[in-house]
Amino acid sequence: MSEVKNMKNKTVTVTIDGKKITANYGKTILEVARENGIYIPTMCYLTKVEPIASCRMCVVEVEGVDGMILSCQEKAVDGAVIRTNSKELETERQNIMKLYDVNHPLECGVCDKSGECDLQNKTLEFGVPEQSFSAKDMFRPVQNWGFISYDPSLCILCERCVRVCNEIVGSEQLQISPGGYKSTIVNTKPENDCVSCGECMAVCPVGALVSTDFKYTANAWELNKIPSACALCSSGCQMYYDVKHGSISDPQEKIYRVTNEAEFSSLCGAGRFGFDYANTTAFKDKAKFEQAVEALKKADSIAFSSVITNEEALLLKNIAQETGAKLVCADAAGFAKFLKAYSSTSGRNFWSANLKTVAQSDSIIVFGLRVKDEAPMVKNHIAMAVKRNKAKVVYMHPMEDYAISNLVSKFIKYEAGSEEGVAAMLLEFLTRGKEMPDSLKEFVEELDIGNISGESSVSEEEIESLKLEFWKKKRFTLIVGEDLYNHPQAENIAKMLGVIERYSDFDLLIVPPRSNSLGVALVCDDLEANAEGYTVGYNAPGDFVLSALGGGDLDMPAINQQEGTIATVDKRVVPLNAALGYDGYVLNDLANALGVGKKYTIDLTKELPENRGFKAVEFDSLECVKFSPLGEDLRGYELKTVKKRASSKLEDVEDLPSFDGVVVYNCNSASNPNPFTQKAKLTAKEPKLIGSKQFAQAAKLSDGEKVEFEAEGQRCVRVFSIDTKMKGTIALNPTFDMGLSAFAVSSYKFYKVNISKVGSADE
Amino acid sequence: MSLDNFKDRNAGVQNYRLLELEPTPTTGWGKFKQVLIRSVKLELLVGLKVTIREMFKALFGGQMHTTKYPFEKLPISPRYRAIHEMKRLLESGHYRCIGCGLCEKICIANCIRIDTRYDENQRKEVSDYTINLGRCIFCGYCAEVCPELAIVHSGRYETASEQRASFTDFADMLTPLDELKKQKEFPGFGAVSPNADENIKKTPLAY
Numbered sequence: 001m002s003e004v005k006n007m008k009n010k011t012v013t014v015t016i017d018g019k020k021i022t023a024n025y026g027k028t029i030l031e032v033a034r035e036n037g038i039y040i041p042t043m044c045y046l047t048k049v050e051p052i053a054s055c056r057m058c059v060v061e062v063e064g065v066d067g068m069i070l071s072c073q074e075k076a077v078d079g080a081v082i083r084t085n086s087k088e089l090e091t092e093r094q095n096i097m098k099l100y101d102v103n104h105p106l107e108c109g110v111c112d113k114s115g116e117c118d119l120q121n122k123t124l125e126f127g128v129p130e131q132s133f134s135a136k137d138m139f140r141p142v143q144n145w146g147f148i149s150y151d152p153s154l155c156i157l158c159e160r161c162v163r164v165c166n167e168i169v170g171s172e173q174l175q176i177s178p179g180g181y182k183s184t185i186v187n188t189k190p191e192n193d194c195v196s197c198g199e200c201m202a203v204c205p206v207g208a209l210v211s212t213d214f215k216y217t218a219n220a221w222e223l224n225k226i227p228s229a230c231a232l233c234s235s236g237c238q239m240y241y242d243v244k245h246g247s248i249s250d251p252q253e254k255i256y257r258v259t260n261e262a263e264f265s266s267l268c269g270a271g272r273f274g275f276d277y278a279n280t281t282a283f284k285d286k287a288k289f290e291q292a293v294e295a296l297k298k299a300d301s302i303a304f305s306s307v308i309t310n311e312e313a314l315l316l317k318n319i320a321q322e323t324g325a326k327l328v329c330a331d332a333a334g335f336a337k338f339l340k341a342y343s344s345t346s347g348r349n350f351w352s353a354n355l356k357t358v359a360q361s362d363s364i365i366v367f368g369l370r371v372k373d374e375a376p377m378v379k380n381h382i383a384m385a386v387k388r389n390k391a392k393v394v395y396m397h398p399m400e401d402y403a404i405s406n407l408v409s410k411f412i413k414y415e416a417g418s419e420e421g422v423a424a425m426l427l428e429f430l431t432r433g434k435e436m437p438d439s440l441k442e443f444v445e446e447l448d449i450g451n452i453s454g455e456s457s458v459s460e461e462e463i464e465s466l467k468l469e470f471w472k473k474k475r476f477t478l479i480v481g482e483d484l485y486n487h488p489q490a491e492n493i494a495k496m497l498g499v500i501e502r503y504s505d506f507d508l509l510i511v512p513p514r515s516n517s518l519g520v521a522l523v524c525d526d527l528e529a530n531a532e533g534y535t536v537g538y539n540a541p542g543d544f545v546l547s548a549l550g551g552g553d554l555d556m557p558a559i560n561q562q563e564g565t566i567a568t569v570d571k572r573v574v575p576l577n578a579a580l581g582y583d584g585y586v587l588n589d590l591a592n593a594l595g596v597g598k599k600y601t602i603d604l605t606k607e608l609p610e611n612r613g614f615k616a617v618e619f620d621s622l623e624c625v626k627f628s629p630l631g632e633d634l635r636g637y638e639l640k641t642v643k644k645r646a647s648s649k650l651e652d653v654e655d656l657p658s659f660d661g662v663v664v665y666n667c668n669s670a671s672n673p674n675p676f677t678q679k680a681k682l683t684a685k686e687p688k689l690i691g692s693k694q695f696a697q698a699a700k701l702s703d704g705e706k707v708e709f710e711a712e713g714q715r716c717v718r719v720f721s722i723d724t725k726m727k728g729t730i731a732l733n734p735t736f737d738m739g740l741s742a743f744a745v746s747s748y749k750f751y752k753v754n755i756s757k758v759g760s761a762d763e
Numbered sequence: 764m765s766l767d768n769f770k771d772r773n774a775g776v777q778n779y780r781l782l783e784l785e786p787t788p789t790t791g792w793g794k795f796k797q798v799l800i801r802s803v804k805l806e807l808l809v810g811l812k813v814t815i816r817e818m819f820k821a822l823f824g825g826q827m828h829t830t831k832y833p834f835e836k837l838p839i840s841p842r843y844r845a846i847h848e849m850k851r852l853l854e855s856g857h858y859r860c861i862g863c864g865l866c867e868k869i870c871i872a873n874c875i876r877i878d879t880r881y882d883e884n885q886r887k888e889v890s891d892y893t894i895n896l897g898r899c900i901f902c903g904y905c906a907e908v909c910p911e912l913a914i915v916h917s918g919r920y921e922t923a924s925e926q927r928a929s930f931t932d933f934a935d936m937l938t939p940l941d942e943l944k945k946q947k948e949f950p951g952f953g954a955v956s957p958n959a960d961e962n963i964k965k966t967p968l969a970y
């Protein structure tokens with residue numbers, strides 16, 4: 001241990017181009033140079049992954065060392081004297097560029113990458129004057145991979161795409177097929193296995209991987225990049241909306257694509273392809289506006305979804321205070337209570353882990369979260385931990401997820417509904433031999449593990465085997481998710497997790513269920529899950545509906561049409577910008593009519609409650625795009641963590657509810673997480689009930705049958721589809737087609753249904 | 764010349780010379796005499812003689828110097844920059860424009876707009892192309908930047924119409940297919956230089 005510490009604090013002093021630099025031990029030459037603003041050209045290097053070392057562009061000379069050194073790969077050693085520029089290096093780099101240019105099609109004129117192409121830039125930078133190499137050209141047709149097209153003749157085989165797909169996304173979809181000049185990138189699995197996140201496309205330095213939808217519709221320099229953050233889930237990933245007028249005859253601005261600082265950060269498929277959900281048909285409807293004001297005045301409840309900004313949440317809170325209405329947020333109420341209960345035993349207001357620490361962990365437990373579908377960025381960081389630190393990942397869920405079987409080292413299945421028992425077993429196992437207050441020790445001793453194990457069907461051996469999994473590991477993270485927040489015993493689960501975090505080696509990551517559930521939970525106290533009386537719904541069902549999806553009583557701007565902030569899973573407050581204009585009324589107008597508004601919605605940014613961790617800063621002082629030279633996310637600001645006294649009171653574990661019969665699980669796919677992305681052209685999908693063969697047998701259904709059942713008080717008509725790779729007797733039921741009702745789901749995610757057949761799919 | 768020379772506003776000594784004119788009459792009689800002399804001397808006809816001579820030359824000597832516009836037009840320089848034209852490839856008749864967007868980018872009046880899309884043949888199709896001629900200043904930059912020698916200026920300088928936009932429909936700018944054989948290269952801005960061949964460096968090919 002002490003050795004590790006010593007290493008950590010050790011520094012090295014190197015001289016780069018005559019400049020003496022002191023840096024931490026363990027950094028590469030390139031990293032040291034970049035931190036100090038010294039430029040070394042690179043081609044394959046990508047900050048967010050381990051050095052690829054395929055291009056040799058980053059070569060430098062080190063005094064006393066023969067030949068050239070790859071600066072992206074080589075660690076800076078004490079006393080090294082490094083030169084980044086010399087005649088030889090220049091020739092070397094020029095030759096590399098010449099090789100890249102061999103038979104490269106001269107099609108910059110039509111290429112989507114033109115204007116932001118590394119090959120163009122570097123060819124110009126090294127002034128390639130003429131070509132001295134040649135190779136026989138061959139036929140290399142363009143391949144269509146769904147959202148993405150691959151043009152092998154433009155590919156420079158830098159391997160970035162392969163690397164991100166493996167190391168960041170964990171999808172292992174792409175491979176390089178070696179063969180000298182004949183090498184290409186191959187898509188190894190059939191189309192539908194790719195998670196369609198577009199990461200490969202984002203990091204491609206040339207136009208080899210491009211968006212099929214965007215292809216040839218606009219040029220890089222015509223697009224106006226609006227920096228913002230994705231507000232489709234709680235990761236709040238950095239992104240740009242690339243906007244331009246629609247066409248010659250349509251002067252209205254349109255989002256053409258979404259891009260990001262792919263060097264440092266990532267996006268999932270929803271963020272990258274599900275961008276066109278803006279409410280573009282709204283106009284100022286005076287009569288409706290008056291009705292809305294009246295409705296708000298008489299409302300008993302104001303229901304809303306937590307896919308809103310902090311500022312909107314504060315406006316709603318102020319309106320509710322003015323009118324005396326009850327605040328109802330079905331998708332954040334459970335989470336807010338959960339967070340409170342967790343704080344009571346953990347002694348801190350926020351969980352300790354964040355995405356970065358997940359990626360640095362070497363032992364991870366995922367509990368109560370279908371992580372690939374519901375928190376794609378968390379899944380990405382788990383993948384990073386697996387690929388970089390050989391992390392062991394224990395996935396605990398009632399349903400196995402075959403799509404991440406390459407990342408999961410152990411799957412522990414528990415019965416739906418038994419989360420409280422499983423939490424108790426984890427508590428017992430993880431706090432073994434740790435210092436704890438006596439009352440907690442007693443609690444653990446009194447647990448009837450045998451009984452719990454029987455009911456949850458998690459055997460004691462399975463839990464014991466974790467010991468082996470985590471043998472000699474050092475950084476532990478427990479990731480918990482949405483299944484737990486609306487569990488009948490959610491608060492006790494939260495308290496147990498609080499204890500685990502406080503007394504075991506594990507850090508905890510509580511993944512907020514929706515984009516801004518955390519912000520909503522912090523801004524509004526006493527959120528209720530169910531509406532009563534006359535209800536005004538803000539992006540939620542009600543008697544009078546204010547809807548950003550369109551089709552409500554009064555239109556509201558979608559989240560990409562307004563400025564504001566959201567609080568992310570990283571406990572960061574990040575700003576959003578308006579990608580598109582909006583012609584209708586906004587919530588602030590309603591608030592103004594009620595006397596509690598501001599001039600602009602973002603005037604509220606500095607009024608967000610400081611006692612809940614926010615800072616009193618102006619919206620305009622927050623930065624949408626800010627990364628350190630080595631890629632650390634510095635956008636917005638971090639919510640303030642406060643430590644407080646922890647209680648040690650836990651409730652007894654209740655008997656588990658039984659889940660016999662036909663059970664379904666509410667779950668959307670990563671690229672289509674909610675009704676907004678269902679509105680988007682690329683990500684919209686046909687809603688299908690997906691189950692295993694086993695489920696089909698149990699529910700007496702066959703593939704392609706049209707079924708009907710009641711879910712969340714709504715009738716769902718779906719086509720049933722068998723996924724042969726799936727196991728178990730629970731089916732996946734999407735909610736993205738339920739419109740605003742999808743945001744009103746506050747019940748436990750597993751539930752029994754009565755399925756009736758209504759015919760076959762084509763009827 | 765230094766700056767000081769410019770700043771020196773003192774005109775100094777100039778070589779002005781006074782014309783030796785008859786003194787202007789001051790008396791009434793003197794004035795009357797002047798009028799009388801000027802009237803009967805018929806100096807006007809002396810001047811008109813030239814005009815009349817030229818008139819006869821034009822009408823009967825076949826030496827007319829005016830053009831009967833719009834029935835006759837003067838030839839203009841081939842490099843003249845009037846309303847744009849879009850050239851076609853001689854071999855295939857396909858339009859030359861590849862939709863690269865460079866003309867749109869360089870246009871200082873910001874009056875070019877292009878719609879492109881991915882077509883069924885995996886090519887970039889120019890679905891529409893317009894120039895707002897009300898704003899165009901006929902600077903010729905678009906023709907100069909065009910890598911395909913596609914957009915050029917024509918000699919069509921008559922731009923009076925109800926709608927100038929009607930000159931710039933993509934189809935209208937393109938060389939009509941039946942006149943493809945008559946299509947000429949534009950020698951103005953952006954044209955290939957006469958010594959272009961000498962400047963070409965050959966890329967090695969492996970076949």
Ligand code: SF4
Nearest residue numbers: 108111114117206207
């Ligand atoms: S990849 Fe780059 S260099 Fe190649 S055609 Fe496209 S823009 Fe040009």
Ligand code: SF4
Nearest residue numbers: 155156158159161204
């Ligand atoms: S497709 Fe792009 S990212 Fe992948 S190897 Fe080729 S050039 Fe690199």
Ligand code: SF4
Nearest residue numbers: 230233236237268271
């Ligand atoms: S949906 Fe979530 S993970 Fe995906 S890009 Fe948006 S914020 Fe990131």
Ligand code: SF4
Nearest residue numbers: 870899900902903905
């Ligand atoms: S001539 Fe000049 S102003 Fe007119 S379209 Fe071309 S670039 Fe624009």
Ligand code: SF4
Nearest residue numbers: 860861863864866909
């Ligand atoms: S510059 Fe030439 S090829 Fe490019 S878009 Fe304009 S007209 Fe077409």
Ligand code: FES
Nearest residue numbers: 053055056058072
């Ligand atoms: S950047 Fe170092 S080898 Fe490519």
